[in-house]
Amino acid sequence: MSAQMDKRRPYVRSMAGWWTRDPYYIRYMAMEATSVLVAVYAVILLVGLARLSQGEAAYNGWLDALKSPLSVGFHVLILLVFAYHTWSWFKIMPKTMPTIYLGGTKLPQPAITWTGVVVAVVLNLLVLAILMGVKP
Amino acid sequence: MKRSNDPIFWSLFGAGGMLSALIGAALVFVTGIGVPLGLLVSQDLMRYQRMLGFAQHWLGKIIVFAVIALFLWHAALRIFHMLHDFGVHAGTGAKLVCFGLPLLCTIAAAYWVLTTGV
Numbered sequence: 001m002s003a004q005m006d007k008r009r010p011y012v013r014s015m016a017g018w019w020t021r022d023p024y025y026i027r028y029m030a031m032e033a034t035s036v037l038v039a040v041y042a043v044i045l046l047v048g049l050a051r052l053s054q055g056e057a058a059y060n061g062w063l064d065a066l067k068s069p070l071s072v073g074f075h076v077l078i079l080l081v082f083a084y085h086t087w088s089w090f091k092i093m094p095k096t097m098p099t100i101y102l103g104g105t106k107l108p109q110p111a112i113t114w115t116g117v118v119v120a121v122v123l124n125l126l127v128l129a130i131l132m133g134v135k136p
Numbered sequence: 137m138k139r140s141n142d143p144i145f146w147s148l149f150g151a152g153g154m155l156s157a158l159i160g161a162a163l164v165f166v167t168g169i170g171v172p173l174g175l176l177v178s179q180d181l182m183r184y185q186r187m188l189g190f191a192q193h194w195l196g197k198i199i200v201f202a203v204i205a206l207f208l209w210h211a212a213l214r215i216f217h218m219l220h221d222f223g224v225h226a227g228t229g230a231k232l233v234c235f236g237l238p239l240l241c242t243i244a245a246a247y248w249v250l251t252t253g254v
Contacts, residue, residue, distance in 0.1 A: 015223060032221070035214035038156055039238075041164060042207035046245055048167075049200060052191055053252040056184045063182060067172040075168025082161040089157040096150075120158050127162035128176070136178040 031088040037081040086124075090116030145213055145235075152210025155203065163203065192253040204245045208238040 019025040051062040065071060093116050094109035101107070170177040180186075190196035216226070216234035224230055 019221065029218075029221070032214050032218045035211040035218070038152075038160070038207050039211035039215065041160075041168075042204050042211065043241070045167070045200075045207075046204050046241055046248075049191070049204065049245060049248045049252070052184075052187055053248045059184050059187070063171075066168060072169055072172055075164055075172075078168060079161060079164045082156065082164050085153075086157040086161060089153055116157075123158045124160075124162040127159050128166065131162075131166050131170075131177050131181060134178060134181055136180040 027088075030084065031092070034081050034085040034088065037078050038085065041078050041082075086120045087117065090114075090120065145209070148206065148209035149213040150210075152206035152208070155206050156210060160207070188253050191249065197249045201245055201249045205238075205242045208241050212238040 019029045048059070048062050051058040066075075090113045094112040097112070099106055100112075166177055167182065169175060171179060171182050173179075191200060212234050216230065219230050219234070220226060
């Protein structure tokens with residue numbers, strides 16, 4: 001039964017915008033929202049793959065579309081969102097993985113987060129370095 | 137007790153989240169900024185012949201498929217739970233959109249990865 005149909009008209013606190021009430025919830029929502037652009041980027045790559053399978057002309061059209069200022073600007077936004085995703089992913093990592101004990105003491109949460117962040121930075125730079133090394 | 141299919145979805149979520157955290161930023165930079173502007177990487181890096189060769193190699197196929205499919209399943213689970221957070225509760229419609237679309241895209245990616253340049 002909805003609130004309006006109940007004759008007692010009990011007070012039901014609205015849940016609308018609940019996540020704006022606390023900075024912790026805002027950070028949670030920001031973390032969850034990164035997924036939207038992760039999905040968009042996957043679809044951009046999927047379109048590229050489809051174009052590639054259709055032949056050279058179709059694929060070059062996709063490459064040209066990527067060169068438009070709108071696309072480059074949008075990818076800057078996607079890049080920032082991915083960076084935030086990387087940070088938030090390892091920030092929650094200590095809570096999502098089984099507790100690790102080292103010599104009888106729990107591995108501290110910041111140690112897990114920073115290990116993850118350092119590994120991510122190294123791997124991202126490694127991918128970039130490999131691709132920078134590809135000769136034209 | 138009915139066997140839950142949750143572990144499958146959560147594994148895909150975790151794998152996609154980890155892969156995107158570890159190499160996603162580099163991929164976005166290279167495909168969306170570096171190559172279009174010729175910044176840090178060669179503007180020819182993604183030219184047709186090279187990418188075709190990449191997509192014809194079994195390792196290239198695995199990489200392309202893994203990136204697209206895992207990124208999508210990672211996002212699917214988060215978007216599905218985000219809908220709940222915004223008051224759209226897990227019904228058939230929400231499930232169809234959140235899991236049906238990634239499933240379609242996964243099948244499409246598999247098809248194109250297997251058929252490109254054959």
